[in-house]
Amino acid sequence: MTITLSSVTLDPATGLKRDAARPAHLRNESYAERYDWDTLFYDVYRAGKHVVFQGPPFLNLLEPLRQSAPFKGAFGLPFFRARHFGEKKRGEIWLRSDASEIAINGPIGRYNIDVQPDMAESFAGRRVITTLSKDNDLRWIADWVRFHVRIHGADGVLFYDNRSTAYALEELQATLDEAAGPDVRAVAVSWPFAYGPQGGLAGAVNGVEADWDSDFCQTGSLQHARHRFLRHARSVLNVDVDELVLGTNGESIFAATEASRAGFTKFPGRWISGHTDHPVTRETCRHADFIYRDAVGDGGEDLTCPPKWCVVPGRGDRLRDSWSVHNLFGAKANLRLSDQFVYRHMRAISTSWKEQRWEGDAATDHGPRDEELGAAFAAAGLTTCEGPVLAEGARVLL
Template sequence: MAEAQGGIFNLSSVSIPQTIKTRRGLPHGVQVADQRQMADYDDTTLIYDCFYSAERRQVIAYLPKMLAYTQLIQGAQFSVDNVPVKPTVVKRRLFDRLSFPTAIAPKNLQIQLDGCQLTLPVLLEDTEAFADQNCLYTIQKDQDLNWIGDWADFHVKEQGATAVLICDNGSTRYTPEDVLKMLRSVAGLRAVAVVNVPFSWGPAKGLTRRHGRTKFLQVAMMNAMRDRFLRKARAVLNCDVDELFFRKGTTTCFDKAARPLGFVAMNGEWRFAAPSDRPVRHVDHWMKEANPPSCAPKYCAAPSHGLGRLTWGIHGLEPITRRLMPVSKDFKMVHCRNISNSWKVDRTARTGKTLTPDEDLKERLEEIFKA
């Protein structure tokens, strides 16, 4: 088996110097109930990633939402390899994007900011490894390596995935090389990448109003990775490690997303692991409640056309209310309750409700994982 293309990648980032007293501050309307949680709020990162696109002749930078940094950026002087440039600013709900015209790939982006000189290297976009591939995408931290392998293997077999890009958000249980090795052990993958993302996720709790507005990283990375690596992919499935997407016919979600609309949304339900003496795996998740709780939809999108060119969000496309997006009945997501390191809430505990076997799902899981 030929080794999959790709590898381990870093971001080019910069934070606000301590000598500058301005801080990002909170988005309008956010209310804090527990100040201790604010240690997880990213108040200082200025740029997450900076790279050059030869086809677009642009240096592109992705930022957490600027908020109180807006005036600093407006007054800053930007240069690429000491040649002054002016940014085009695109503002989105949870991130901002700067682009700078330049005909050739520069080495550095320089920012003169409130008396401070900041310099960061300009990386190169790397789209060819993922061109025309059916790609899984997620951001994760410290999920069991066997879970990551099972998740990738399942979607190769069930949905025809041919590539995986994982943003690793500072895992401490293993290295990015370990993640890459696991992905390269999955038969059928032609391209794999692990991107180091050493930034704060945002407060997991402690906010009582507009909590989601304080978590910039997930959505910013999703769009930055599309721009830097995945914009030529056939289609991309936005899929967490605890999620399995089943098809009801022969058409895969990648096939559906590759059609002119460029997008397909899919609903799901929670399933729970059957009791076992061995470590829990996806294949164990065939127990259900009498009235299974539904999950917010996820989606597969084609980055190069149709709706897939819009801004990607966690559960839909940012400019469109997800209630307006039709959900395909050709697919179903199984959300595996016990595939989690419980970083947000304890998901090892039982619900207290009666669980019964979903025999059809059990048979399907065993069929796929034992193939």
């Protein structure tokens, strides 16, 4: 299945560009290069009775949009045909329209846009894993799919590819199809947009950590997944390729979320060391090579990871809540962290795009074996670089 986006880049003739989301004195030397100055819309698509114009936060571009057709006069009385959502890195205009083509004309520029089809029925009733990835090895992606299909009963995969150069989208789609199997709907989406400047220490200026205020791409992919593809999904799990979810009692994360009162489960992560008992290389390693927890250093540092989540889309409120990387903003249940599920964050399954994570993979300093993880690898039929994982009494947990 080929997915087409109706992306729109600002016409340079307008002289417009997106304002920086971060004050000038807090922007480091890489900020300007990484920031998305000129994507107006990631995609323009149908969602039920609406056409959704979705991009990074519009910021200073919102007023020129409001003054341009077809939006001029649509935001207020008497009809309220258009509504803007700009909270938590969102940039969305929802316009009530049955048009298949839309011409934008005004201060924002002139653009003729094909409205892309509503794809919500393609994942209706399915338990879907979704993520954004760049250049993760195909063998990692395949094992990540197999794990969540066989351990948790996922029967949908929606995979956003952010400018990978190591393989073509067709190769990625073939990998997803093979790993998922014939009963799982798997779709790869090209998402070729600037990821955005880092926050925290990676975005620091003179030792002062930056806010995570300018990385719009991943939140954009999640909101896109939510509205164009997953509105009718049974439940949706958001985890990265280096993250594997396990329950404390063997229950499926999807089943638990669907049975929960809020239809939402937010859960912590735990680091898994790069140490192994057998030789591995960056070019051959797989998830199942790593089954030791990270060691706690002399300072007793916290080895937990930022939370991830699973949600029943039909119980959400598009007017109030926002899907983001570590949170479902606006939802009351976002305040609660589950003690029933913990994802394993595989330190060595990484391209080291954010920080160097492969160095020291052979270190002897590590914590205890994660026996639950080892059993899950065997139950999922995953292999190490040396061959299959075997565990007595291993079983698939559904």
